Amino acid sequence: LNSIVIAGAGHAGVQVALSLRQEGYAGRIALVNDEPWLPYQRPPLSKAYLLGKIDATAMQFRPAQFYIDQGIELVADRGAAIDRQNRRLLLASGQALDYDHLVLATGAHNRPLNVPGATLGGVFGLKTRADAEALAPLLAQARRVVVIGAGFIGLEFAAVAAAAGAAVEVLELGERPMARAVSPQMSALFRAAHEAWGVNFRFRTAVSEIEGDNGRAVAVLASDGERLAADLVVYGIGVVPNVALALEAGLTIDNGITVDANLLSSDPHISALGDVASFPCLQNGERLTRLESVQNAVDQGRLIAARLAGKPAPYTALPWFWTDQGKLKLQIAGLAMGADNHVVLGDSAAQQVSVLCFAGERLLAVESCGRIGDHMAARKILARPPALTPAVAAAPGFELKTWEA
Ligand code: FAD
DSSP states (O other), X not given: OOEXXXXXXXXXXXXXXXXXXXXXXXXXXXXXXXXXXXXXOSGGGGTTTTTTSSOHHHHBSSOHHHHHHHTEEEEESOEEEEETTTTEEEETTSOEEEOXXXXXXXXXXXXXXXXXXXXXXXXXXXXXXXXXXXXXXXXXXXXXXXXEOOSHHHHHHHHHHHHTTOEEEEEOSSSSTTTTTSOHHHHHHHHHHHHHTTEEEETTXXXXXXXXXXXXXXXXXXXXXXXXXXXXXXXXXXXXXXXHHHHHTTOOBSSSEEOOTTOBOSSTTEXXXXXXXXXXXXXXXXXXXXXXXXXXXXXXXXXXXXXXXXXXXXXXXXXXXXXXXXXXXXXXXXXXXXXXXXXXXXXXXXXXXXXXXXXXXXXXXXXXXXXXXXXXXXXXXXXXXXXXXXXXXXXXXXXXXXXXX
């Protein structure tokens, strides 16, 4: 291969480029970046960066000189179409990049809020550095904040807003926070913590309208009939994979760009990874799965780079994830889909808890709050089919950190 073109310079795209050089690939690497900054990490956008604890430079993966030194061309442009016949990525500027292999790392965009008033001033999704920069000065002045969606990003933001002194209301369609991703036990712990920080939850509640005055949001009308005054509204109701390029090029799509175990799309000259890719996930019964996490973007990036450098292997990495909310850190190893049996370790009063999620006798995932040792142990244990059973885990004195398979 002489020319590898990567569309999208987020976690996944940057990792492919870095790993290609680490693997010894010496050909051309063009990394197409459609955001107006050096490539940066997203997790601080809803945490340290919003709190003013770190500046924008600290979010960058690497300084500009690094890309020059590594011979990674940062192309400030946007992929507009793929000419698969001639292996060319056509760019929005009218230029084109010829490829021997194309990597689609286009990520996802926020699911839009489809209610009247969603485009008023003071209403934000939180996905890009531009979002965070527009939001931060308003947050400093906001007195009443409404958060729509009690997923990870909504809750991270709720904790930041509460810490900034605002009164925070969280509207959530489901019955508990982070219901899609964590156990009822862990939801309960985080619900109680947020409530102690002054966050008020309204479950089984949708937003029906955002009321404006002079183009700015002033209130949220909730489906329970309440009118919640708001000077800032932030929504986090999920994301939609950026599949337009792939779709128009005729690649197979199924909740993301469909890839095989080697992360190859339905065109053998095109790979896809990260938030935009649907891959057969070992930990989810090899069902097509799309994960939204740094771990997934990074590990898939390494795997694609290794394959392009001549070392192919199927993707089997264990999914893991973290979220920081207020003073609490939640870490998850594995995927808990289908769990029907939970064993809780630790001390709820001290907010130091691990929830072991089993399907029958099989350990699927471990959620740890304030128990980093458990999380690290869980990543080792889950890396191979684990032999830990609920009976053993529930025995008095059981410690995950010292358990040996
Ligand atoms: P992205 O990082 O979204 O990058 C995709 C890039 O492609 C973007 O720059 C996009 O503009 C660009 N692009 C799109 N279309 C085109 C095109 N046609 N041409 C060129 N470029 C294009 N994960 C965790 O594990 N832990 C966390 O605590 C955590 N916190 C998060 C907080 C926030 C606020 C957000 C938004 C995400 C968070 N995540 C977290 C998720 C994590 O950041 C993503 O899973 C990860 O960034 C995915 O990487 P990616 O490269 O696939 O996509």
